[in-house]
Amino acid sequence: MTDENLITAHEKEAAGAPDTHAQYRLLPLVLLFVFSGLIFYAGAYLNRYSGHFSRDIFDERQLPASGQPAVAAIDPVVLGKRQYALACVTCHMPNGMGVPNLYPPLVGTEWVLGSEERLIAIVVHGLKGPITVKGNVYSAAAMPAFGQVPGGGYNWSDERIAAVLTYIRQEWGNEAGAITAQQVAAVRTAHPDRKEWTEPELLALP
Numbered sequence: 136m137t138d139e140n141l142i143t144a145h146e147k148e149a150a151g152a153p154d155t156h157a158q159y160r161l162l163p164l165v166l167l168f169v170f171s172g173l174i175f176y177a178g179a180y181l182n183r184y185s186g187h188f189s190r191d192i193f194d195e196r197q198l199p200a201s202g203q204p205a206v207a208a209i210d211p212v213v214l215g216k217r218q219y220a221l222a223c224v225t226c227h228m229p230n231g232m233g234v235p236n237l238y239p240p241l242v243g244t245e246w247v248l249g250s251e252e253r254l255i256a257i258v259v260h261g262l263k264g265p266i267t268v269k270g271n272v273y274s275a276a277a278m279p280a281f282g283q284v285p286g287g288g289y290n291w292s293d294e295r296i297a298a299v300l301t302y303i304r305q306e307w308g309n310e311a312g313a314i315t316a317q318q319v320a321a322v323r324t325a326h327p328d329r330k331e332w333t334e335p336e337l338l339a340l341p
């Protein structure tokens with residue numbers, strides 16, 4: 136069979152049946168405008184917000200072109216203030232004054248300004264039972280455990296705890312030194328199976 140034969144055979148075959156696939160329709164013109172608009176918008180957006188593809192903008196760890204990686208340091212007081220507003224504020228109140236007979240204050244107390252180890256222990260492992268704060272005894276409620284300890288619901292990192300403790304030691308007129316994540320880690324690992332503390336147990340700490 137030659138090519139001509141084949142073509143005429145096909146033409147004969149196709150003659151009766153209309154070619155339904157050949158009915159092209161133009162896309163609505165409005166779509167052309169919509170897509171052109173989108174492309175224009177995307178270009179303008181990139182131009183506006185890409186920072187000219189500078190590596191300083193996109194390098195979220197701020198690695199300099201040469202030398203050591205320099206992770207931007209976060210001010211612990213700023214970080215701590217955020218943690219406080221997230222978790223502590225419901226009980227100890229925005230002004231750090233707590234609730235009479237229920238939640239003790241954090242302003243000027245012997246626990247906040249005193250032994251760093253005891254303060255860290257309270258927040259890492261929690262606290263229950265009567266405790267004397269500025270001459271008043273609190274025993275109605277318990278202080279939850281915030282550290283990465285068994286049964287601690289909050290599971291905060293040592294950095295977060297250090298930040299919130301630094302914050303409460305330097306807010307509302309409190310004046311005490313910063314707490315570091317290393318200090319928090321040391322207290323946490325020194326008492327691995329610790330549940331909530333009681334006041335006498337805390338007082339036995341240095």
Ligand code: HEC
Nearest residue numbers: 222223226239240244246247262263264273274276277278
């Ligand atoms: C669910 C309420 C609650 C939350 C949330 C809470 N606390 Fe407490 N906190 C208490 C209670 C209640 C006590 C006293 C415990 C007791 O009576 O044995 C206490 C005691 C303390 C103490 C020792 C006593 C004092 O007032 O000086 C410190 C320090 C403290 N909390 C810090 C914090 C920090 C920091 C946070 C947030 C990370 C926090 N608390 C979150 C309820 C809470």
